[in-house]
Amino acid sequence: MKRLTHRFSCIAVIMMMSIALVHAQDADAFHETGRSFMRQGDFPSALQAFDKALELKPDDIDILKDKAFVFYLQRDFANTIDLCKKITARQDADAQSFQILGLAYKAIAETKESEKMYKQALTRFPKSGALNCDYGEFLSSTNPAEGIKYWERGIEADPNYSGNYYFATKYYAQKGNIIWGLLYGEIFVNIESLSKRTEEIKNILYGGYKKLFDDISILDNSKQSTSTFEKQVAINLGNLTSFGRYDVSPEMLTALRTRFILNWYNNEDSKKINFHLFEYQRDLLREGYFDAYNQWLIGPLTDSQRYTQWVQQHGDDVKGFQQYQRNQLFKMPVGQYYRH
Secondary structure, rough: OHHHHHHHHHHHHHHHHHHHHHHHHHHHHHHHHHHHHHHHHHHHHHHHHHHHHHHHHHOOOOHHHHHHHHHHHHHOHHHHHHHHHHHHHOOOOOHHHHHHHHHHHOOOHHHHHHHHHHHHHHHOOOHHHHHHHHHHHHHHOOOOHHHHHHHHHHHHOOOHHHHHHOOOHHHHHHHHOHHHHHHHHHHHHHHHOHHHHHHHHHHHHHHHHHHHOOHHHHHHHHHHHOOOHHHHHHHHHOOOOOOOOOOOOOOHHHHHHHHHHHHHHOOOOOOOOOOOHHHHHEEEEEEOOOOHHHHHHHHHHHHHHHHHHHHHOOHHHHHHHHHHHHHHOOOOOOOOOOHH
């Protein structure tokens, strides 16, 4: 009798597990359907699918976050805020939950609650590149000097989140800090290489190099920097005496930056400093794609007709660089942040 009872108990457990598994699979199917509707811009259908999923998995945080984001996309900010407050109160809430709440607060210009929320979020997720970026943007509307602190923290903690480089590049370009405007800008376009923001930052890079070509003394402050890295970059750039004698072009950029990379890795002081952007440029040189890279970087901005001709004449180089760019994804390692 005991054996029979035990057998029935086992069967019941297996049946319950099977039912739970089916429900989980159904919930996942409804969730994915909702995401598909969301990508298509059919927000009412997305919400219906998410609600179906939540009937089966009512506490699933990923489904709840997606539902909150659809509310935001529909400009239903009251429901976004209400749902996100419930999500962020949970122990398993992630940084993205706070991001969505921040977007809703921004949409209704709720500064007091935004301030409170970002401080709470960064207490829980101090190394979130996205939250540091968003809070920096929030602060920069009234005090850019406060905003840059959080963009720098984001870069240090999460070096492959592109948003912090985007805002930091614009900040340093406006402040005339040529070194960090150029470095952060080039890192940004390599991490986020296909967006509207990419073209914006390429324009800033081109403008930065024009300033450098016009007046090499713009490096003087950086040569006195307490940051060993910044000082070495400024000194190595300053030693390239061709600056100021020619206009900015991809060809001149290739020539000068080739010399910079060779000097950097032949100098006992600078070659000890690891910096992936310079390593990437050296690899491009070795592979024979550095010219194509510099054309990609500023070619269309200097002379669009000349760039088009160059592309037509160097089709193999362009294809080779594009393939290299796809295969060698640019990633900044943790630990290569240099204070300044």
